[in-house]
Amino acid sequence: MSKAAIRPRGAGRRSASWTQDPEGVRRSILDAARLEFVENGLSGARVDEIAARTATSKRMIYYYFGDKEGLYRAVLEEMYERIRAFERGLDLASLEPEEAMARLTGFTFDYHAENPDFVRMVMIENIHHGRHLATSDRIATLNLSGIDVIREAYGRGVASGVFRPGIEPIDIHLTISALAFYNVSNRASIRQVFGHDMGAPEALARRRESAIDTVLRMLRR
Amino acid sequence: MSKAAIRPRGAGRRSASWTQDPEGVRRSILDAARLEFVENGLSGARVDEIAARTATSKRMIYYYFGDKEGLYRAVLEEMYERIRAFERGLDLASLEPEEAMARLTGFTFDYHAENPDFVRMVMIENIHHGRHLATSDRIATLNLSGIDVIREAYGRGVASGVFRPGIEPIDIHLTISALAFYNVSNRASIRQVFGHDMGAPEALARRRESAIDTVLRMLRR
């Protein structure tokens, strides 16, 4: 500190050598940033804190992501890409309509329960009115298509007579999402206000069954 | 600015006189704070901005609320007290069980739709893991009892045979809340990702009916 202050700019000692690793550095920054943003939100997150969690320096954050918001956007985009990959991994077309819907609901519920980081990030982005989703090209071309899966299974169910007609696929999706999302997003307030722990294994299991049952009852004749 | 800088501390000109109005000042600060917190979150909110929206000065914020978090907590508490008043205002005991549940769901849905500020504040508080709810005495003695209303109506419904037995009242509450809450909380992300506006009048109306229908189907034999 004392000597550094009188050394000419940028003339400080540095570790003898290092190896370049652009992808590793990028990855390291993104991981650190995810932790920090998910915990503290966009304005609550500290760039210095992210840098500290990283193997590299703050300088690199700005080198690769431009500014704090650019980094935030990158984290957000990656998380949406992951859930999209999850959705594409679902293979429900071969199942009976009821079974397909039950599985979709269960898997969606599980994905949210197992990825609270994703839930928190979506909450944070909604607080910001979806401003960063709106300005993201990667998100624009993402084509989140849980809806297509739903449309297909629901259509088959209506055709075979097990489901009642007249429901919009988007409404099915919203119901499934609401039940899965809320269970994670509002865990803290529910616990404080009702003393009920939605994260407890038995509560979670009961809630999962309830969600599946609720969706099926909503769809049946 | 120029002359002010060389004037002794606190010796600045002030408006000739003023009338004391503690309650008015408090009210004014709380209203300004609600706008700012709800829009920007706890860490995103600026005390100077709140002060600017107020009829009074920043000094008063610290005088009445101690610090930024104290003010945040006061806003949070007031919003929870309001929804509690709403819940107590519901008179469902005189209705048939199905009608009571339908009304409760509809009213809850409407309350959330009409009070996005409340929804946003709860989101923000959940991001903070409910830390401020936990340290609030006013919340601790609040006794949010939508649950009691549910237990009563559900019990009657089971007794009269229209509802199936074995459902926990808290689960009924969670289902209702999830459907009502999600519709407001995730509006922005749903719009960006699916191009669907949950806030549009017709979408809102359809969603409201869907929520009521879903809850009743969940409860019926």
Place this chain on the structure above:
DNA sequence: GACCAAATGGACTAACCGGTACAATTAACA
């Protein structure tokens, strides 16, 4: 092995922002 673009480090800064010091005024009440 000379050259150069990409990648990296460390110190530094300007603005911002929560919170405070000091002084003054008001209003209740004896």
Place this chain on the structure above:
DNA sequence: TGTTAATTGTACCGGTTAGTCCATTTGGTC
């Protein structure tokens, strides 16, 4: 009317924080 606690205004401060400047090293290419 004098006293005093409650209330209010203005200027200011110290720490924090996003972002930058300058220099240096790496590693591919010809």
